[in-house]
Amino acid sequence: MKISLTQPDKTGVPPHNTGGSPVPTVVSIKNLNHYFGKGSLRKQILFDISLELKPGEIVLLTGPSGSGKTTLLTLMGGLRSPQTGSVKVLEQELVGANNNRLVEVRRNIGYIFQAHNLLKSLTARQNVQMSLELHPQFSAKEVSQKSAEILSAVGLGERIDYYPENLSGGQKQRVAIARALVSHPKLVLADEPTAALDSKSGRDVVELMQRLAKEQGCTILLVTHDSRILDVADRILHIEDGWLQSDTENNRF
């Protein structure tokens, strides 16, 4: 694995979108509705959502509390089953997919959550290694090397054998980023990754995600309330009461 520490690409041009050929979509959602509950308690949460994510894009998903952001993210991540419409992720249709297909799709997605979800009994390196162990093509030596390399790339080279309790909130979130990106997934889904961090650590964490994503050419969908990080986006989606409001290019830089 090659991880360089070059400056982020501020052009916002997706790395895979430079050859003039048609760009495949990483996520393509059409006419998705979603309901929770049964019978008289059945409630519609998402309404006729259609969207596409292209290779290398960083897309922010914003919206008020309860508007359906996490529900949408979990549906496109294969973490819950979509019921209607079409949800194609990495060329797999998730509507009607069986559990095996969902598991296969999940293997190719990196997830980052608000609470970093590191296992307390494992060191930083072991937490990152777990994600690579889902990929049988790597030998034990490669798994160990790649984990150490990406932890260095996120600035934790000196702390690879630390346990989470001995890392700060920002450092733990860096381990979570390393864990999500070590296998070079084509898609990273991040749910409020800066919510538990102070503003400097939050900024550092998203800039790190932005840099690694541009270097690896992966697509990131990032759910956030954090207005301080909107400028990292190539595009900002806004959802309100389950309706997608806008899909605009971010021309801030």
Ligand SMILES: Nc1ncnc2c1ncn2[C@@H]1O[C@H](COP(=O)(O)OP(=O)(O)OP(=O)(O)O)[C@@H](O)[C@H]1O
């Ligand atoms: N498992 C569930 N069962 C029933 N209702 C649910 C479930 N999960 C979420 N909801 C409801 O769906 C709606 C959307 O929730 P969701 O978590 O997707 O919103 P959100 O935009 O991510 O909110 P927040 O910003 O507060 O995290 C809310 O009204 C919520 O109460």
